[in-house]
Amino acid sequence: MRTRRQLSLLVLKNSLMNQQARTAATLPAPPTPSSLFFFSSSSRRPTTIQYTRSRSYSSNITMSESGSGSANPDLDSLFRQKRILRTKVKKDLKSMPSSQKSQEDTAIQNLVLESSWFKSSKRLCAYISCTPLREVETSQILEQILSHPPKDQDNHTEIKKKLYVPRVEDKNCHMRMFNISSIHDLIANSMNILEPAPEDSDGNQREDVMQASDPVDLFLLPGLAFDKSGRRLGRGGGYYDTFLLKYQALASERQWKQPLLVALSYSRQILDEGVIPMTPHDVLVDALVTSSGVIPISKTALERM
Numbered sequence: 614m615r616t617r618r619q620l621s622l623l624v625l626k627n628s629l630m631n632q633q634a635r636t637a638a639t640l641p642a643p644p645t646p647s648s649l650f651f652f653s654s655s656s657r658r659p660t661t662i663q664y665t666r667s668r669s670y671s672s673n674i675t676m677s678e679s680g681s682g683s684a685n686p687d688l689d690s691l692f693r694q695k696r697i698l699r700t701k702v703k704k705d706l707k708s709m710p711s712s713q714k715s716q717e718d719t720a721i722q723n724l725v726l727e728s729s730w731f732k733s734s735k736r737l738c739a740y741i742s743c744t745p746l747r748e749v750e751t752s753q754i755l756e757q758i759l760s761h762p763p764k765d766q767d768n769h770t771e772i773k774k775k776l777y778v779p780r781v782e783d784k785n786c787h788m789r790m791f792n793i794s795s796i797h798d799l800i801a802n803s804m805n806i807l808e809p810a811p812e813d814s815d816g817n818q819r820e821d822v823m824q825a826s827d828p829v830d831l832f833l834l835p836g837l838a839f840d841k842s843g844r845r846l847g848r849g850g851g852y853y854d855t856f857l858l859k860y861q862a863l864a865s866e867r868q869w870k871q872p873l874l875v876a877l878s879y880s881r882q883i884l885d886e887g888v889i890p891m892t893p894h895d896v897l898v899d900a901l902v903t904s905s906g907v908i909p910i911s912k913t914a915l916e917r918m
């Protein structure tokens with residue numbers, strides 16, 4: 614089995630290969646290292662980071678020990694900066710007044726439920742919000758999807774949406790998304806997050822989204838912090854980035870439209886550009902939903918939202 618470090622180097626290699634195949638438009642000019650307060654000003658090794666606006670973030674890190682496959686201090690430093698930022702954001706979320714939290718939870722979910730891109734979605738992957746993690750709630754959205762299909766303006770019942778939710782398979786960034794049709798399909802895992810068992814109560818295998826014959830059109834993503842360039846800081850497991858890269862590759866292979874990646878965020882989770890450190894496997898989101906409104910970021914989002 615590969616170690617996390619080997620996996621990361623593999624992803625870096627794939628990412629560099631993918632970069633050649635993609636048409637990448639340029640992100641806004643990156644801030645200078647001195648303006649990134651989480652970036653060390655004493656980096657001892659040469660690091661060139663190219664900011665690309667492709668569906669996944671690709672950074673080209675010049676390794677001073679090229680080809681050695683040994684530790685990369687620049688990458689280590691970025692992961693360290695991510696850990697520091699996670700601690701800071703978690704502390705800030707803990708201090709969020711519960712009245713503000715519930716006001717934002719309701720506003721964000723209503724924005725999603727009332728949006729055309731949500732209403733028109735047929736198959737979606739969403740997270741099951743976990744209260745101790747202080748994530749934006751998804752309970753109202755999930756309830757709406759799983760209970761009664763919404764009615765459109767002419768009072769026609771829309772086609773019931775197909776919902777896939779995450780299940781962590783192991784500690785090696787491996788997560789799957791299974792189809793559920795009821796909230797009762799979920800059980801709490803060791804991290805106290807509700808997730809589906811791979812088999813239903815009749816012993817039938819649930820559909821894994823990677824095996825589905827039709828494309829997912831929408832992902833509702835959790836995260837600890839985001840910026841208006843689409844950068845997303847997760848909880849550090851690498852689960853979502855790994856999954857999204859695999860799903861994007863599957864969609865390309867099958868010539869499907871790429872899914873819209875929408876992250877749900879409290880206002881305080883939106884950080885200034887340049888503050889969120891990016892590592893090679895990070896996938897950019899297409900849009901953010903905050904209590905103040907939807908923020909489309911990518912060209913895809915501007916076209917579809």
Ligand SMILES: Nc1nc2c(c(=O)[nH]1)N(C=O)[C@@H](CNc1ccc(C(=O)N[C@@H](CCC(=O)O)C(=O)O)cc1)CN2
Binds near residue numbers: 851852
């Ligand atoms: N609701 C929800 N489901 C999800 C995710 C998520 O972020 N939110 N995941 C997204 O990947 C996957 C699970 N990954 C997770 C990774 C870390 C932690 C967690 O509890 N982290 C602690 C710190 C633990 C530690 O430091 O060892 C924390 O964040 O406080 C939870 C889920 C799949 N399901």
Ligand SMILES: Nc1ncnc2c1ncn2[C@@H]1O[C@H](COP(=O)(O)OP(=O)(O)OP(=O)(O)O)[C@@H](O)[C@H]1O
Binds near residue numbers: 622690849852
């Ligand atoms: N110094 C390091 N060098 C290489 N890989 C590392 C290093 N530190 C952490 N990792 C790996 O990177 C992955 C975490 O990536 P990252 O911190 O970008 O996750 P995330 O984007 O916050 O999480 P997610 O994708 O689940 O939302 C983990 O698999 C971890 O083992």
